[in-house]
Amino acid sequence: MKVVAFNGSPKPKGNTYYAIKLVTDELEKQGIETEIITIGNKMISGCIACNQCIKNKDEKCSIKNDGVNEWIQNMKEADGIILGSPVHYASMAGNMKSFLDRAFYVAGVNDSLFRHKVGASVVAVRRSGGLPAFNELNNFLNYSEMMIPTSNYWNVIHGTKPGEVLQDEEGVQIMKTLGQNMAYLLKLIEFGKGSVKAPDMTKKIYTNFVR
Numbered sequence: 001m002k003v004v005a006f007n008g009s010p011k012p013k014g015n016t017y018y019a020i021k022l023v024t025d026e027l028e029k030q031g032i033e034t035e036i037i038t039i040g041n042k043m044i045s046g047c048i049a050c051n052q053c054i055k056n057k058d059e060k061c062s063i064k065n066d067g068v069n070e071w072i073q074n075m076k077e078a079d080g081i082i083l084g085s086p087v088h089y090a091s092m093a094g095n096m097k098s099f100l101d102r103a104f105y106v107a108g109v110n111d112s113l114f115r116h117k118v119g120a121s122v123v124a125v126r127r128s129g130g131l132p133a134f135n136e137l138n139n140f141l142n143y144s145e146m147m148i149p150t151s152n153y154w155n156v157i158h159g160t161k162p163g164e165v166l167q168d169e170e171g172v173q174i175m176k177t178l179g180q181n182m183a184y185l186l187k188l189i190e191f192g193k194g195s196v197k198a199p200d201m202t203k204k205i206y207t208n209f210v211r
Helices: 015-029 052-056 068-077 094-109 130-143 169-192
Strands: 002-007 033-038 080-088 118-125 156-158
Touching: 002 015, 002 068, 015 033, 015 080, 015 118, 015 156, 015 169, 033 068, 052 094, 068 094, 080 094, 080 130, 080 169, 094 130, 118 130, 118 169, 130 156, 156 169
Parallel strands: 002 033, 002 080, 080 118, 118 156
Antiparallel strands: none
8 A cells, every 4th residue: 555645835845745644654553555755845836727638638737837737646546545634824735736726727627637545734833813714725625535543632743843843742642643543544445455345426416696
């Protein structure tokens, strides 16, 4: 089994990285392979609503001058996905939003590539705004019918300078507990394959309130 984590911070070894690493360390203790990909320091275009991904259904975004298409395949091949972001104005980082908008839309219109994968979100913040950013990340997991492990509190950890989050004892415990629960859920799903039938995917119903 493998989990791929995306670091949405412009600092490759900032507090978001340390938050993710606390989770992945627990996964690796359980024999689960992990990879952390830093995207927050990359130039990532936002979705331009061209709908070419719907037309082509080739698991690719029409914008090809960044790493989004490669990262989509990284997520497709993984059993679990971690989304990590710093907090910018009580929201996730801009590059992270651009990446997720495109990647999850492509996945959705290509037979829900991430459906029933295990997904978790983590947020690093100096003081306030952690929960709004955490909820934003979770919106992508919920919409995609992913399986979301929990911790013993919301997955937010506090610190300013790189590495300071490791002084947040409760935050550290939250991340470690999340990693343990994520490993447990991944193993339950893996061991259940072949003996527990997954529900069939339903065709999405779209209701427009303005007709």
